[in-house]
Amino acid sequence: MxxxxxxxxxxxxxxxxxxxxxxxxxxxxxxxxxxxxxxxxxxxxxxxxxxxxxxxxxxxxxxxxxxxxxxxxxxxxxxxxxxxxxxxxxxxxxxxxxxxxxxxxxxxxxxxxxxxxxxxxxxxxxxxxxxxxxxxxxxxxxxxxxxxxxxxxxxxxxxxxxxxxxxxxxxxxxxxxxxxxxxxxxxxxxxxxxxxxxLYLVQEKDLCCSCLKTCQDEKDKMNKLKNIIPSPSKELSFPLLLTPNSTAKDNQEQWRLKGEDP
Missing domain, CATH: 3.80.10.10 (Ribonuclease Inhibitor)
Structure with missing residues (x-):
């Protein structure tokens, strides 16, 4: 056949x-x-x-x-x-x-x-x-x-x-x-x-354990980088939020435009 x-x-x-x-x-x-x-x-x-x-x-x-x-x-x-x-x-x-x-x-x-x-x-x-x-x-x-x-x-x-x-x-x-x-x-x-x-701001409750660890690692890196770059006159504060995550390959929708006209 x-x-x-x-x-x-x-x-x-x-x-x-x-x-x-x-x-x-x-x-x-x-x-x-x-x-x-x-x-x-x-x-x-x-x-x-x-x-x-x-x-x-x-x-x-x-x-x-x-x-x-x-x-x-x-x-x-x-x-x-x-x-x-x-x-x-x-x-x-x-x-x-x-x-x-x-x-x-x-x-x-x-x-x-x-x-x-x-x-x-x-x-x-x-x-x-x-x-x-x-x-x-x-x-x-x-x-x-x-x-x-x-x-x-x-x-x-x-x-x-x-x-x-x-x-x-x-x-x-x-x-x-x-x-x-x-x-x-x-x-x-x-x-x-x-x-x-x-970096994208997300709430801790929305992250899985793996992503949360990645986010915490990225946050540590950012803190080190912060010591190198001169601080602005007024620090921004994001309470209850973490700063990471352009690393997760499964999240492919980070680039969806929101609220910005051409």
């Missing part, structure tokens, strides 16, 4: 009706198409008929590819593709000129699979490239002059180009857990002040 080719997982079929029922209203009144956690393996062509949405969430599926037809979503301001199996991005993503939030964290992207057209997203404020297989960051990303937050954590980076590190509006840069060589001080790759700003 001849052996057939091994078939990949059969994903859920998304119909236009399902897609229409998945449209939500975002905090600012925009229309958000939420198809996250749907077991999708192939980009559903039917959603091209809903290309006038403002936000598109395809996160936590099993997508390996986004088609060139993504260019149909010209009104798109917010695109979440995190936690898929993406090995490449289409060049047409550079046509989404209204995009200000792009999350492609936790995929299988390499430096070669990042299209040069990413640098055309002139209005981009938030970009998450964490948890991929990037060996270097293209210097062309320095063209993203409006960028405020950049995630580069858990990749294979050995350096960060100055054109990216010195972006004029960059406030948060997370490049933790990359194999920077010993000859390069961490402070040269990630500004200490910006590293502090990437």
């Amino acid at each position: 001849a052996k057939g080719k091994a078939k990949g997982p059969k994903g859920k079929k998304i119909t236009l009706k399902i897609a229409k029922n998945s449209i939500r209203i975002s905090y600012d009144g925009g229309r958000r198409l939420d198809l996250s956690k749907m077991g999708i393996t192939t980009f559903p062509k039917c959603i091209l008929k809903l290309a006038d949405v403002d936000e598109l969430d395809l996160s936590r599926n099993m997508l390996k590819k986004i088609p060139n037809s993504i260019e149909k979503f010209q009104k798109l301001r917010w695109l979440d593709l995190h936690s898929n199996q993406l090995e490449e991005l289409p060049k047409t993503i550079g046509t989404l000129q209204n995009l200000f939030y792009l999350n492609i964290c936790n995929n299988k992207l390499t430096t070669k699979s990042l299209p040069e057209e990413l640098n055309l997203l002139k209005n981009l404020r938030f970009l998450n490239l964490g948890l991929n297989c990037l060996e270097c960051i293209p210097t062309s990303l320095g063209a993203l002059q409006e960028l405020k937050e950049l995630g580069l954590f858990d990749n294979l980076l050995t350096t960060i180009p100055n054109s990216v590190r010195k972006l004029p509006k960059l406030k948060k840069l997370n490049a933790e857990r990359n194999p920077f060589p010993d000859s390069i001080k961490k402070e040269e790759c990630v500004d200490p002040i910006k590293r502090i700003e990437t």
Whole structure:
């Protein structure tokens, strides 16, 4: 008996009706198409008929590819593709000129699979490239002059180009857990002040034992760093809160924009 080719997982079929029922209203009144956690393996062509949405969430599926037809979503301001199996991005993503939030964290992207057209997203404020297989960051990303937050954590980076590190509006840069060589001080790759700003405040009761220990370790590190960096004139106080946790790989929703207009 001849052996057939091994078939990949059969994903859920998304119909236009399902897609229409998945449209939500975002905090600012925009229309958000939420198809996250749907077991999708192939980009559903039917959603091209809903290309006038403002936000598109395809996160936590099993997508390996986004088609060139993504260019149909010209009104798109917010695109979440995190936690898929993406090995490449289409060049047409550079046509989404209204995009200000792009999350492609936790995929299988390499430096070669990042299209040069990413640098055309002139209005981009938030970009998450964490948890991929990037060996270097293209210097062309320095063209993203409006960028405020950049995630580069858990990749294979050995350096960060100055054109990216010195972006004029960059406030948060997370490049933790990359194999920077010993000859390069961490402070040269990630500004200490910006590293502090990437930490997230959570209540102790919301953490498991493992995360709590990680948080306490991070808090100890921050206290040591605090002794190095000059104290501000007025200390901020966060009672009953811990300061850690950009380390848990299972928590992939830290980059969801809240309450900030483009």
